[in-house]
Amino acid sequence: xxxxxxxxxxxxxxxxxxxxxxxxxxxxxxxxxxxxxxxxxxxxxxxxxxxxxxxxxxxxxxxxxxxxxxxxxxxxxxxxxxxxxxxxxxxxxxxxxxxxxxxxxxxxxxxxxxxxxxxxxxxxxxxxxxxxxxxxxxxxxxxxxxxxxxxxxxxxxxxxxxxxxxxxxxxxxxxxxxxxxxxxxxxxxxxxxxxxxxxxxxxxxxxxxxxxxxxxxxxxxxxxxxxxxxxxxxxxxxxxxxxxxxxxxxxxxxxxxxxxxxxxxxxxxxxxxxxxxxxxxxxxxxxxxxxxxxxxxxxxxxxxxxxxxxxxxxxxxxxxxxxxxxxxxxxxxxxxxxxxxxxxxxxxxxxxxxxxxxxxxxxxxxxxxxxxxxxxxxxxxxxxxxxxxxxxxxxxxxxxxxxxxxxxxxxxxxxxxxxxxxxxxxxxxxxxxxxxxxxxxxxxxxxxxxxxxxxxxxxxxxxxxxxxxxxxxxxxxxxxxxxxxxxxxxxxxxxxxxxxxxxxxx
Amino acid sequence: xxxxxxxxxxxxxxxxxxxxxxxxxxxxxxxxxxxxxxxxxxxxxxxxxxxxxxxxxxxxxxxxxxxxxxxxxxxxxxxxxxxxxxxxxxxxxxxxxxxxxxxxx
Numbered sequence: 001x002x003x004x005x006x007x008x009x010x011x012x013x014x015x016x017x018x019x020x021x022x023x024x025x026x027x028x029x030x031x032x033x034x035x036x037x038x039x040x041x042x043x044x045x046x047x048x049x050x051x052x053x054x055x056x057x058x059x060x061x062x063x064x065x066x067x068x069x070x071x072x073x074x075x076x077x078x079x080x081x082x083x084x085x086x087x088x089x090x091x092x093x094x095x096x097x098x099x100x101x102x103x104x105x106x107x108x109x110x111x112x113x114x115x116x117x118x119x120x121x122x123x124x125x126x127x128x129x130x131x132x133x134x135x136x137x138x139x140x141x142x143x144x145x146x147x148x149x150x151x152x153x154x155x156x157x158x159x160x161x162x163x164x165x166x167x168x169x170x171x172x173x174x175x176x177x178x179x180x181x182x183x184x185x186x187x188x189x190x191x192x193x194x195x196x197x198x199x200x201x202x203x204x205x206x207x208x209x210x211x212x213x214x215x216x217x218x219x220x221x222x223x224x225x226x227x228x229x230x231x232x233x234x235x236x237x238x239x240x241x242x243x244x245x246x247x248x249x250x251x252x253x254x255x256x257x258x259x260x261x262x263x264x265x266x267x268x269x270x271x272x273x274x275x276x277x278x279x280x281x282x283x284x285x286x287x288x289x290x291x292x293x294x295x296x297x298x299x300x301x302x303x304x305x306x307x308x309x310x311x312x313x314x315x316x317x318x319x320x321x322x323x324x325x326x327x328x329x330x331x332x333x334x335x336x337x338x339x340x341x342x343x344x345x346x347x348x349x350x351x352x353x354x355x356x357x358x359x360x361x362x363x364x365x366x367x368x369x370x371x372x373x374x375x376x377x378x379x380x381x382x383x384x385x386x387x388x389x390x391x392x393x394x395x396x397x398x399x400x401x402x403x404x405x406x407x408x409x410x411x412x413x414x415x416x417x418x419x420x421x422x423x424x425x426x427x428x429x430x431x432x433x434x435x436x437x438x439x440x441x442x443x444x445x446x447x448x449x450x451x452x453x454x455x456x457x458x459x460x461x462x463x464x465x466x467x468x469x470x471x472x473x474x475x476x477x478x479x480x481x482x483x484x485x486x487x488x489x490x491x492x493x494x495x496x497x498x499x500x501x502x503x504x505x506x
Numbered sequence: 507x508x509x510x511x512x513x514x515x516x517x518x519x520x521x522x523x524x525x526x527x528x529x530x531x532x533x534x535x536x537x538x539x540x541x542x543x544x545x546x547x548x549x550x551x552x553x554x555x556x557x558x559x560x561x562x563x564x565x566x567x568x569x570x571x572x573x574x575x576x577x578x579x580x581x582x583x584x585x586x587x588x589x590x591x592x593x594x595x596x597x598x599x600x601x602x603x604x605x606x607x608x609x610x611x
Binding site for chain 2: 156194220222224236237265266267271295479480481482483484485486487488489490492494496497498499500501502503504506
């Protein structure tokens with residue numbers, strides 16, 4: 001009997017436990033899920049709490065209710081993983097041995113990793129909404145805010161749900177309009193990126209959405225400090241942005257046991273193959289959910305699609321074969337834009353978010369990158385989908401592979417109106433994606449990637465080393481030596497070579 | 507993907523101008539790229555950062571973020587903004603002939 005241990009009973013861990021239990025008998029596979037508590041959080045709900053649109057009771061449920069029969073749920077923190085001995089050491093001293101380990105403990109916000117993020121203004125004028133206590137405290141701060149400077153700020157990418165901070169400013173705009181004090185509130189959106197979003201078309205559409213709401217945009221802001229005394233955020237290039245209420249999105253890091261186990265990078269993310277989510281350090285370790293180094297969003301939709309690919313590879317893994325199914329980085333996310341409307345993004349490693357309709361061209365019912373009521377209601381409905389279908393591994397009408405149909409690849413705007421919501425939603429949920437999309441052109445698949453274990457660059461922790469911030473504990477790595485080399489010329493046809501260089505915008 | 511002349515050599519770049527082939531870069535090319543990035547002189551301090559980025563890239567297939575440069579490379583973050591003013595992450599990666607670090611979506 002193979003022994004599988006899953007660290008983390010959140011979105012990815014619960015989903016994969018359900019799918020694996022359904023796919024194999026208890027005689028073939030024992031499954032143990034480890035988490036530090038019995039509270040499963042619907043994390044997309046945190047966004048709505050500060051605006052009083054959801055209550056904590058709608059966000060938290062018992063993990064037990066979603067772990068199927070025949071799976072052990074162990075409630076205890078993880079001390080460390082000894083990958084060499086295939087053993088997980090728990091904080092209570094218990095040891096769990098495994099044949100296969102799935103790391104699904106995600107990432108956590110670390111406000112204290114930013115200098116000043118543990119200062120006296122935290123909980124007063126400095127807030128964050130990426131966990132339940134933070135979102136609850138912010139609800140009170142928003143309720144009593146009478147006007148002034150609201151600054152919404154992203155510390156550093158990657159973060160969980162990269163669109164949530166944008167949604168927050170959209171919802172704040174709407175919230176203060178409803179309270180008839182919008183004119184008394186200055187809203188500034190501060191990002192380390194060079195636009196509202198990383199990808200050009202989405203950045204333009206979302207940038208316009210900020211502008212039309214009179215929300216100021218401050219880009220390329222790398223935060224050095226939250227000054228609790230003057231109530232300013234200060235960047236490394238010494239820009240200062242004053243606030244009366246700061247809503248910061250803290251640095252997201254993996255848990256400390258990852259560093260203690262020597263499995264992580266400087267952010268405690270577990271380096272993994274982009275296609276198979278297999279650890280680069282150990283072929284019997286996989287990382288699902290936010291905790292790995294997939295170059296796509298840290299989001300529930302990615303966890304869902306990645307788990308689907310993992311399940312396709314599972315029989316090959318058991319048979320010791322090469323894993324041939326590759327994740328394409330597919331993510332989709334609903335963006336609440338306030339006033340009962342929402343937008344939708346759908347993208348992967350290769351394809352940026354475009355405008356258009358989803359999932360059916362010309363029909364939708366959802367419109368990509370456009371504000372519609374259908375998109376909002378789909379987001380609202382998703383909470384039900386999450387609790388009742390998604391995490392228990394039931395099939396959803398969204399496939400792991402992304403399709404280009406319905407997307408406007410040119411960056412022209414979609415003028416399509418959204419058809420009847422209920423009809424559209426019902427048809428989306430009823431139809432099975434395999435039949436619907438089976439013969440249609442797929443987006444460019446991710447190129448085949450090596451799936452065998454490679455030597456890791458993660459070395460034993462060094463005794464000492466410089467740190468950005470001692471509170472942001474991270475593993476230290478030995479780097480290969482720099483070797484000077486002679487550059488080779490391009491082999492392109494000389495007739496096609498442009499005489500002048502293309503210089504990026506700096 | 508276009509190919510352009512840089513420093514008298516044909517070099518493959520992406521639409522934004524970043525090099526796409528790790529093997530085409532050398533330190534002489536780095537000096538030329540630095541000029542385009544508005545960094546007129548590359549001091550020893552600049553070279554230490556650039557060499558760190560070059561050494562770090564092959565195993566990870568991804569350009570180190572500023573945080574990684576600071577925490578793993580041991581460089582002072584504030585000084586990176588002095589060495590490569592304005593957009594240090596973008597400038598450093600361009601001069602080192604590496605992809606722009608992904609902000610991730």
